[in-house]
């Protein structure tokens with residue numbers, strides 16, 4: 645237990661003194677037909693290897709934040725930088741560096757677990773090899789290692805439609821691992837899961853962060869899980885970043901009132 649605490653402290657020290665995994669500079673996102681922007685001039689730096697929760701009421705801009713980091717959305721203003729200076733300018737530029745898991749898993753239900761996980765390797769392919777989704781021995785090895793990490797090796801050839809919600813989310817996480825991304829974004833990863841599976845999925849994300857140094861940013865509605873597991877919490881309201889705090893104890897009532905009014 646003491647070792648784990650020491651590891652945690654070492655990791656926090658590295659984060660505080662290391663390079664950023666990503667930065668947002670004055671990022672705004674506006675949607676056609678919406679009066680207010682989804683994100684308003686957001687400035688944010690996330691440290692390499694950090695484990696961050698994003699909280700805020702519905703419509704606060706949490707998903708828009710992850711989607712603009714992932715490159716699914718382009719900022720209307722400002723820029724997203726990966727590492728120190730590489731600007732995110734399209735899907736291709738960062739398809740390998742950033743991966744995402746979703747509340748509804750985004751898996752292909754009619755395909756087996758291994759085929760779904762191999763999709764993560766497409767980020768490493770070009771041209772016809774990518775078009776025809778041709779995978780080699782190394783791709784399969786990476787995928788099987790990822791499935792071992794999420795404890796789904798016994799289900800390699802099972803159709804995804806036949807898995808439970810918790811198992812599906814573990815497959816989705818294995819797909820991210822197979823992509824070998826440095827940053828894992830999770831959009832409400834436990835919203836569809838019961839409390840036991842929710843805790844398991846958060847523990848799994850935590851172990852990827854601890855064992856592989858993957859930077860994790862997760863949108864969360866479950867404050868208890870956030871306070872129990874995450875190193876940092878970011879609060880959003882009305883598209884604005886309201887606070888960005890290290891999490892040594894509970895989020896104060898005063899801070900919660902600033903976002904959930």
Ligand SMILES: Nc1ncnc2c1ncn2[C@@H]1O[C@H](COP(=O)(O)OP(=O)(O)OP(=O)(O)O)[C@@H](O)[C@H]1O
Nearest residue numbers: 675676678682700701702703704705706707708709
């Ligand atoms: N594709 C879209 N087209 C138009 N407006 C959108 C779109 N996606 C999001 N919005 C708007 O942008 C704002 C922020 O939405 P976003 O989904 O980022 O919030 P959120 O904090 O993730 O909410 P929730 O917790 O309910 O998922 C909302 O007002 C929403 O209606």
